[in-house]
Amino acid sequence: MGSSVGWLARRLAAVLQQHLEPAGVRLELWDGASTYAGPRPIGTLVVADLRTLLGILVNPHLQFGECYMHGTLQVRGGLEPVLEAITRLALIPSWRERISSYFATGNSVQRARRNVHHHYDLGNDFYSSWLDERLVYTCAYFERPDMSLEQAQIAKMDLVCRKLRLQPGESVVEAGCGWGALALHMARQYGVNVRAVNVSYEQTAYARAWAAREGLTGQVEFIEDDYRNLAGEYDVFVSVGMLEHVGLTHYPSLAGVMRRTLRRPNGRGLLHFIGRDIPRPLNAWIRRRIFPGGYAPTLAQVATRVLEPARMSILDVENLRLHYARTLAHWSRRFAAASDQVRGRYGEEFRRAWELYLVGSEATFAAGALQLFQVVFAPCESTPPYRTRAEVYGGAQDDAWLAGTR
């Protein structure tokens, strides 16, 4: 079990154990010893050497992930409950985190392309081994609790369309379209014309081929480009899961795009993004290994830096964080089932990194340290697209309202 455990290691472990004990997490050193004295623990962190112990003490946000990935940190008793309990220990960001979140880097056009390539161009095969059949890589909507992941992703796309009250023949621009599922859903089910942009070559190629197979090429145009280059005017602006990659310093450019592309006075839009209650950078390890340049903003940051400069009125906000926890639980289970395949192709470190990312994200949404906001907005001078939410959730539509009669 590695080298012997010295006096210093025992003292350091005792300090760390004290910190973890309120979460019910036990710490075990490489000789099997532990100073845990709480009630039945929910799980155990097993540290393989002094270097791992030091790393976790000095820079926990980064080193927990690094050590887990390298295998020098093992977790017994269920990765998710352990991570969820640890996350709850620090739901409120420290002042250091709050300050550093204001210096979150932005992503230039080149850098955004590189960052997206890092994550999304791992190969469509990789993603299809654990996403749903339509490759929807954003929070699903479990409209009924017994829905499958496939059903919940369709329910999510449909919820987005209903919140936007899409009408046949309208034009929609989608910023960051992934593998194209939402664009095709909008075109197929709601009869709208969609222009969808994405900086990932692999995703765009996949989406184009899919549109061709469905005979929707005339209705949906997939463009490999940055959202900042969007031109034209549209009835609807939609962006699902892209804002996390934009970076705070580039919010004004996004605002400019929205302001110039959204038709008035009947335009409206929806932003769906991972957010925070209080400003805080994304976890350092996630930024290093999974999402370079990623940042999850607060609703207020999006309101003041995107929607106010774009002159948009906020009509509706829904927080779906528990739906994202459930979505991630589905992905984790499928990822675990595909683990031999992933290990064979990308190696064990990669597999452990992605396991930690998926399970850790589930834990973070479940604990309430990450939020998922869906924000519906419209230019300040526009009439809101519906009178009551009952129209979105199954009630009758009220067209007199739309005509502006009171």
Added chain:
Amino acid sequence: MGSSVGWLARRLAAVLQQHLEPAGVRLELWDGASTYAGPRPIGTLVVADLRTLLGILVNPHLQFGECYMHGTLQVRGGLEPVLEAITRLALIPSWRERISSYFATGNSVQRARRNVHHHYDLGNDFYSSWLDERLVYTCAYFERPDMSLEQAQIAKMDLVCRKLRLQPGESVVEAGCGWGALALHMARQYGVNVRAVNVSYEQTAYARAWAAREGLTGQVEFIEDDYRNLAGEYDVFVSVGMLEHVGLTHYPSLAGVMRRTLRRPNGRGLLHFIGRDIPRPLNAWIRRRIFPGGYAPTLAQVATRVLEPARMSILDVENLRLHYARTLAHWSRRFAAASDQVRGRYGEEFRRAWELYLVGSEATFAAGALQLFQVVFAPCESTPPYRTRAEVYGGAQDDAWLAGTR
């Protein structure tokens, strides 16, 4: 028709007319002359003298109201459409307004009491002549378009209760309870215990008598006090139509109250308030004559100055601005029907001031220059009170979700 119209007055009127013409509003001087050259106007402003003309040119935000109140400015062709068209001319605040909104005065405990007395202690008779029978003086919810004001106010109170998912036996604290309708509705229909505070003597006395008549004294306690003095812990925090009177500089005290009074981990709350898309002070005349100390914040201001320091997670936001326009249309009609009575008791200037306030507010909500936000929140560590909105809008409740199972 007053004094003769000189050369200067004609030049000034031409400048003002040029500004009003895009709104289709005609300007007429005291000799009947107008330089209006647009299509059929939607209405006419009739100016009685040079002083009125100068006032409106130099300080329109304040003097429009002053002159209308004094009767030296008359409006022909429908007050509401004219005001709505003028409001649309300046939907986006000027930089001067944006900057001055950051210096919006706060309201100390004494000043808050004085301000509230100014507005709310005009006499219950006055308000009962044009509000609904329950004296609900906040935005109604026209769940069905044909609802009466009475029905829509009940629907609003019920919507608030359903969004909060009130359970029998829970404790609720209400900050700013008006004449008590919501507190009594919550107690009667949902079986909760309510502690409701209000700094208005007349309103508190009325609410107490009403509770006694209904036999709800044991369940609802009405207290004449400032929200800042609230003590104890509650399951639910609710405040409908009070935030507008708090003032930006006192948001941290409100945050402190919410943070210390809301029970964890199952607490939740709702703020219902008049808001803005972009920071902007309330109209100067409204602040002078109707709501001293009033301020309508943006959602971002409430998020950063109230909800973040209170460590609350935003779960749901709904913008009901068109419902407020409709509510105000109801109030205006009833107020007009009671105008002889109001004039007899308070004089014609008072009647004109309140007419302008009610009709002008309708126009402002209709044009999109004011918003009505309902925000549901919960302490960061709490589980959201429902899984999908379908549960709020008539669907079945999903208790497994509440138990935390995913």
